[in-house]
Amino acid sequence: MNLAVLLGSIAAVLALAGIAWLLKLGNQPRIESPEAAARQAREAHSGFRPTEVALDGEGRAALVLGEQGEAVLLRPHGAQIAARVFRTPPRATRKGSTLTIATDERMFGDAALMLGEDEAARWAALLGRP
Amino acid sequence: MPDLPSPTEIAVPVFILLVLIEMLVARRVNPARYEPMDTLTSLLLGTGSTVAGALTGTAVFALALWVAQFQLVEIGYVWWAWPLCFLLDDLAYYVFHRSAHRVRWFWASHVIHHTSQHYNLSTALRQTWTGFISVSFIFRLPLFLFFPPTMVFFCAGLNLVYQFWIHTEMIGRFPRWFEAVMNTPSHHRVHHATNPRYLDKNYAGVFIIWDRMFGTFTAELDEDRPRYGIIKNLGSFNLIWAAFHEWVGISRDVFAVRGLRNKLNYMIRPPGWSHDGSRDTSDSIKARWREDEDRESKPNANPSETLPTE
Ligand SMILES: [Zn+2]
Numbered sequence: 001m002n003l004a005v006l007l008g009s010i011a012a013v014l015a016l017a018g019i020a021w022l023l024k025l026g027n028q029p030r031i032e033s034p035e036a037a038a039r040q041a042r043e044a045h046s047g048f049r050p051t052e053v054a055l056d057g058e059g060r061a062a063l064v065l066g067e068q069g070e071a072v073l074l075r076p077h078g079a080q081i082a083a084r085v086f087r088t089p090p091r092a093t094r095k096g097s098t099l100t101i102a103t104d105e106r107m108f109g110d111a112a113l114m115l116g117e118d119e120a121a122r123w124a125a126l127l128g129r130p
Numbered sequence: 131m132p133d134l135p136s137p138t139e140i141a142v143p144v145f146i147l148l149v150l151i152e153m154l155v156a157r158r159v160n161p162a163r164y165e166p167m168d169t170l171t172s173l174l175l176g177t178g179s180t181v182a183g184a185l186t187g188t189a190v191f192a193l194a195l196w197v198a199q200f201q202l203v204e205i206g207y208v209w210w211a212w213p214l215c216f217l218l219d220d221l222a223y224y225v226f227h228r229s230a231h232r233v234r235w236f237w238a239s240h241v242i243h244h245t246s247q248h249y250n251l252s253t254a255l256r257q258t259w260t261g262f263i264s265v266s267f268i269f270r271l272p273l274f275l276f277f278p279p280t281m282v283f284f285c286a287g288l289n290l291v292y293q294f295w296i297h298t299e300m301i302g303r304f305p306r307w308f309e310a311v312m313n314t315p316s317h318h319r320v321h322h323a324t325n326p327r328y329l330d331k332n333y334a335g336v337f338i339i340w341d342r343m344f345g346t347f348t349a350e351l352d353e354d355r356p357r358y359g360i361i362k363n364l365g366s367f368n369l370i371w372a373a374f375h376e377w378v379g380i381s382r383d384v385f386a387v388r389g390l391r392n393k394l395n396y397m398i399r400p401p402g403w404s405h406d407g408s409r410d411t412s413d414s415i416k417a418r419w420r421e422d423e424d425r426e427s428k429p430n431a432n433p434s435e436t437l438p439t440e
């Protein structure tokens with residue numbers, strides 16, 4: 001392998017990714033409903049039995065609580081949904097109508113859910129952070 | 131010693147062309163099959179992998195030559211040695227690949243190939259940077275006791291080229307006889323899926339027969355469509371994180387836990403193993419899934435619900 005081949009490869013890679021972008025491939029996924037969130041949470045965590053769903057107003061994230069006190073966080077990653085499973089309810093902070101779920105993973109990041117003032121307050125209380 | 135070309139190098143232009151074609155088809159059929167950032171990540175990981183391979187290739191080849199000194203029989207380049215070498219190399223690949231999913235030290239390198247949540251031809255090029263560190267070359271070493279190193283590396287290259295085209299959702303299923311013998315898009319979709327039913331299945335490179343022989347085969351079901359990626363998807367397109375995240379995980383665990391045995395287990399037990407059982411492994415995930423399946427197949431299994439209350 002020499003430098004010319006390497007640079008050529010990188011150019012080809014950028015060109016292909018650029019073409020994917022020009023073709024408008026990929027899309028921003030939405031979590032359509034609480035039912036969809038519950039189903040996706042079960043897919044992300046086998047044996048999970050959802051009891052309650054907090055769904056972002058735009059369908060951009062969801063937090064699903066389970067029978068055993070576990071929780072599944074769903075959020076878009078590119079054209080897919082990425083999930084995190086918590087054995088105990090995750091840390092949450094509320095600011096107005098936005099509930100922010102902390103994952104404690106720098107590379108995954110936190111997730112913000114727009115819930116409306118009352119719902120956000122109820123969930124913050126539910127997760128033990130009024 | 132014949133001067134053999136590198137199958138992967140010859141195939142690269144074809145790879146690029148096929149990715150392009152698949153993108154154009156995706157635009158018509160389902161634009162979500164590709165995602166520009168995911169494609170970029172996959173292809174850059176592939177490029178980095180060739181750099182890493184070039185850096186360590188000489189050392190691996192020297193090791194192969196060293197092992198070849200101990201050949202008891204000299205088969206050489208006789209014609210029948212080629213198909214035999216290809217077949218046995220594919221078996222070595224199966225053993226490598228199965229270990230790569232069941233031993234965390236090997237998984238830390240192989241996981242890169244599974245980090246995309248997409249399954250398209252660009253995913254095939256998402257290859258490891260750290261194969262040398264996880265000593266993945268040891269699985270091929272026995273072959274050098276029988277076949278010339280150049281022949282083995284040529285067969286290994288062909289094997290890799292074969293595996294490219296099966297990374298696609300554009301192809302459904304082939305006729306029964308082909309699916310019975312060969313690794314196909316359908317079989318390999320199963321391998322990339324995180325559905326509990328599909329975890330740790332279909333390790334084949336070229337021939338699916340090894341999975342059928344050693345009990346790791348599962349067929350793709352239309353009613354359980356594969357969901358791609360890993361148990362804990364990265365949720366990030368960071369290249370460096372994709373390449374090294376599991377190594378970071380290993381070092382964190384090894385430093386944090388007490389006791390040599392625990393430290394060692396964090397390196398050699400299956401991915402997800404933990405000293406306190408606080409994490410999921412593919413086995414625990416499958417176990418819970420089976421419980422669920424059983425419950426659903428006999429909904430009245432709970433006696434307290436079925437007994438008449440008098
Ligand atoms: Zn694999």
Ligand SMILES: [Zn+2]
Pocket residue numbers: 243254297318322
């Ligand atoms: Zn693959």
